[in-house]
Amino acid sequence: MGKHSGEPIEEDPGPGTPPLAPPAAPDRKLLGSLAAGITAAVVAWGFLVAQAIRFGSKGRDGETEAWFFLFLATLGATACMFVMLILGTKALAALRGEAQPRRVSGGGRRAR
Numbered sequence: 001m002g003k004h005s006g007e008p009i010e011e012d013p014g015p016g017t018p019p020l021a022p023p024a025a026p027d028r029k030l031l032g033s034l035a036a037g038i039t040a041a042v043v044a045w046g047f048l049v050a051q052a053i054r055f056g057s058k059g060r061d062g063e064t065e066a067w068f069f070l071f072l073a074t075l076g077a078t079a080c081m082f083v084m085l086i087l088g089t090k091a092l093a094a095l096r097g098e099a100q101p102r103r104v105s106g107g108g109r110r111a112r
Contacts, residue, residue, distance in 0.1 A: 026094050034091040038084055045080035048073045 052073035058066035 030094055034087050038087045041080045041084040045077050048077035052077060
């Protein structure tokens with residue numbers, strides 16, 4: 001028996017009970033902006049990976065400053081991959097209909 005929390009949800013409510021309401025449709029504007037962000041991150045990632053390969057070739061050919069640019073391109077490509085994962089997770093949550101966590105107003109110091 002698996003571990004879980006909360007009350008069990010019945011799959012079939014049975015005859016005489018109203019059917020469960022269908023899940024709310026995902027916000028198309030949110031999904032569109034997430035898809036655009038993911039696409040931009042994928043394109044930037046591909047460009048940076050290609051540049052990293054090019055800088056690596058130049059570095060092996062003796063251009064020592066190319067190693068620095070290889071390092072920067074690798075960091076940029078890693079950041080793009082991280083952004084893709086974050087945006088993809090948010091898109092999947094929006095498709096599932098999961099609620100966005102509320103933002104806490106304020107910050108810095110607590111009100112006294």
